[in-house]
Amino acid sequence: MDLMLLEFAGKQVKPDIRKLYDMREVVYDQEWLQVTEDKDLYYMYRDLSYSNRDHNLIKENDLRYDITIIPPSIIGSEFVKTAGHYHPLIEGTSYTYPEIYEVLSGVAHYLLQKSENSKITDVIIVEAKEGDKVIVPPNYGHVTINPSNKELKMANWVSDQFESIYKPYREYGGAAYFELTDGSLIKNENCENLPGIRKLKPTNFSDLGLYKNKEMYKLIRDPDKLGYLNRPQDYDWLWEKI
Structure with missing residues (x-):
C-alpha cells in the first residue's frame, strides 16, 4: 500500500501529512531532534464517506469520519505518537466535544489527560487492539501512540463544529507522560x-x-447512536460509565 494514498469507497484519497518538525515542541528527546532530518510521521484522511447519501447524513448531523495511519517509527527514545490536542467547550455548557476512535489494524495506546485551571488532574491510558473502540470523554486532551512494529490504522467519528486546540501540548512540551521504547x-x-x-x-x-470487531462507520445510518458527539451534556450516564 502507498501510504500517501488511501483506497476508500473506490477512490484514491490524499492525506494531510504530519511531519516530525511539525511536532518539534512535543518531542521528548530534543538532542536527538537537533541532529535528525525532517520526515513523515503519520497520515490523516479526513471527511470520508462511502456514498453521497452517507455524506449528506454526516453533514446533516454535524459529524466527520476520518482515518489516520501511523506507520511504526521511533522518535528519539519515544514511540511514534500524534501531536496531541484538546477540543473546545461547547457554547453554553461546561463540556468539550468528545470523540470516538476505532482501531482498524495494529495496536494503539490512547493517552488521555484532563486539565483544570492549567493543572492536570487526571491521566488515563487505554490499550486498544484491532476492533476495539475508545471514547475520549469531554474535557480530556489526547495523544495516540503506536507502541508496536506494525502499522496502526484507526478511524474516528467527531463533530465537525470545531477546530482542535494544540497550543497546551506545545506549551508544556508534550503530554503529561512520555511513552519510551522500553515501555516505560x-x-x-x-x-x-x-x-x-x-x-x-x-x-x-x-x-x-x-x-468489538464490528466497524463503526455504519453508525451513521442510525445517527442517534452518535448523538453524544455534539450533545455530551445530555449523556452524563455515559461519562459515568467511563
Missing part, C-alpha cells in the same frame, strides 16, 4: 504535581452500537 511512561517535568496513570479498558459499549 515517564513524567513530563514541565507539568507539576502530576497524578498517577489510570488504566482503562476500551469502551466497546453495545448500547451505543459499539461492538
Whole structure:
C-alpha cells in the first residue's frame, strides 16, 4: 500500500501529512531532534464517506469520519505518537466535544489527560487492539501512540463544529507522560504535581452500537447512536460509565 494514498469507497484519497518538525515542541528527546532530518510521521484522511447519501447524513448531523495511519517509527527514545490536542467547550455548557476512535489494524495506546485551571488532574491510558473502540470523554486532551512494529490504522467519528486546540501540548512540551521504547511512561517535568496513570479498558459499549470487531462507520445510518458527539451534556450516564 502507498501510504500517501488511501483506497476508500473506490477512490484514491490524499492525506494531510504530519511531519516530525511539525511536532518539534512535543518531542521528548530534543538532542536527538537537533541532529535528525525532517520526515513523515503519520497520515490523516479526513471527511470520508462511502456514498453521497452517507455524506449528506454526516453533514446533516454535524459529524466527520476520518482515518489516520501511523506507520511504526521511533522518535528519539519515544514511540511514534500524534501531536496531541484538546477540543473546545461547547457554547453554553461546561463540556468539550468528545470523540470516538476505532482501531482498524495494529495496536494503539490512547493517552488521555484532563486539565483544570492549567493543572492536570487526571491521566488515563487505554490499550486498544484491532476492533476495539475508545471514547475520549469531554474535557480530556489526547495523544495516540503506536507502541508496536506494525502499522496502526484507526478511524474516528467527531463533530465537525470545531477546530482542535494544540497550543497546551506545545506549551508544556508534550503530554503529561512520555511513552519510551522500553515501555516505560515517564513524567513530563514541565507539568507539576502530576497524578498517577489510570488504566482503562476500551469502551466497546453495545448500547451505543459499539461492538468489538464490528466497524463503526455504519453508525451513521442510525445517527442517534452518535448523538453524544455534539450533545455530551445530555449523556452524563455515559461519562459515568467511563
